Amino acid sequence: MAAHLVESAKFSVMTGKYEISDMAENDLITFATNFMLFFDACPSAFGGLTTLDLENLRFGESDISNVLITCKCLRHLRLYNCDSGVCSTLQVEHARLRELSIVQCMVERVELKWLPQLTTMVFEGWPQFQDPLFIGHVPLLEVVSLTNLALRYDKTVFLSEFLSGTSIRDPKLAFNSEKIWVQPEFPTPCLASVFSQLRFVNLLHLPEGHDLTWTMYILEAAPLLKELYMMVWDHACNMEIDETKRKEEAYSEDKGVEWDLVAADFQHHSLVTLVIFGFESEDCFVSYVRRVLVAAVNLEDVFLYSGLKCGSCPDKKKLVRYPWTEWQRISLNERLNAGIESVAILHYGEMWPGHLAKMEHPKCSMLKAKKGFAA
Incomplete structure (x- = not known):
């Protein structure tokens, strides 16, 4: 993997818990700490990954950025209930990433800053902050899935603003x-x-x-x-x-x-x-x-x-x-x-x-x- 001779390699973190309500903050921090200890111990192996699935992790401020920098071959990244703290910002930059799934992540804002190969994005469940999604350089983005549960006080979304800068082909909008x-x-x-x-x-x-x-x-x-x-x-x-x-x-x-x-x-x-x-x-x-x-x-x-x-x-x-x-x-x-x-x-x-x-x-x-x- 270190020499990038493997065409497809997947690593998944499965914590054994699905319901977010079952998770304590200390659990999220502990799971993330254990993952980063393992990650830091074998960066060469992670450098050859093409798919990374992570769940129930509360990272340190720079951890996600370091993971993306190390996983140079990554094509598929899926995050479930992952963040760097409540109201944090998730910034994503990667040269090869094609598919990005962000599901029930308690972040204030997702910034797709530079993803020249991204074609598919799944974004499910975002807190009702101002402008929860920023789309930068994503010239190939065609398939977008947006799912959210809106409450009485939540503002409605103008798709012309929410998806500004894109020309999507296949959108899914789900309302729960x-x-x-x-x-x-x-x-x-x-x-x-x-x-x-x-x-x-x-x-x-x-x-x-x-x-x-x-x-x-x-x-x-x-x-x-x-x-x-x-x-x-x-x-x-x-x-x-x-x-x-x-x-x-x-x-x-x-x-x-x-x-x-x-x-x-x-x-x-x-x-x-x-x-x-x-x-x-x-x-x-x-x-x-x-x-x-x-x-x-x-x-x-x-x-x-x-x-x-x-x-x-x-x-x-x-x-x-x-x-x-x-x-x-x-x-x-x-x-x-x-x-x-x-x-x-x-x-x-x-x-x-x-x-x-x-x-x-x-x-x-x-x-x-x-x-x-x-x-």
Whole structure:
């Protein structure tokens, strides 16, 4: 490894604990101290690593920087609950890093300063500080996954600012069945630059019972978008459902966002596929699909699936079909197509191969492994 003759080498720190609430600060410091003692004892071996997975570590101020400097061959870095102290700043510079996953790290700010080879970033769970993400030189960044649970007092995010300096292709935005943390925007040069290369958009765990019209701003700002996926699901297994705790912990009951400012004559010429998980025959769904049918003049397929149900979280999922009867399908077709000239085909039956996998793209492979370990 020291001579860089190994093509792929992975090192993982597994502390045996998954829930952050189970971790004491002293545990984080102890785990990090032990790791750095081992790291400092064999820098040549770490110099040949291509993948590094770390969890539950509270580093010293310069430790993460030293790790990145030593691991010159690193292509994949995944951090889970790692920081240099609460409200610290995580600065990342590396010549070869291609994939970066930052999950539930209690840092005030992540700065992607110089990552010329980075193509994929997963950023899940950030404290609500001003400007938690700074993106510097990342010219190849295309795939971005952003997941956060927004509380009542949390401000919404302008993606034109949050992702400024990028031209991403495949974003996933996940909301944990709680408040929408994205603020729709009027088309601006900055927003147009960020969305100019969008091909596939994935909106995951949108809260149930709220208007979806706000997502039209993405279509308006992304002229090359071909596929739009969304999952509407109040997933009770992953939510705080105790009403007293929801009030005490400032969960929002007003989870939606209002936006109906897209031009009436707006047309989108690239979108060919719309997929909705969690579809119901409520007016908010029907009116939204009708708007897309009108705007997306070259739309080919609309897949309307009912909600995902899990028998034993997090793995055992099954898809419930909607509508269930032929009469319901005919009735829904009439409601969706009334007064609209569209060649798009509406699909209600069995889920097509690959749709569920696409809903989960991109994801942190380390987090998936940890969930399996915890189960």
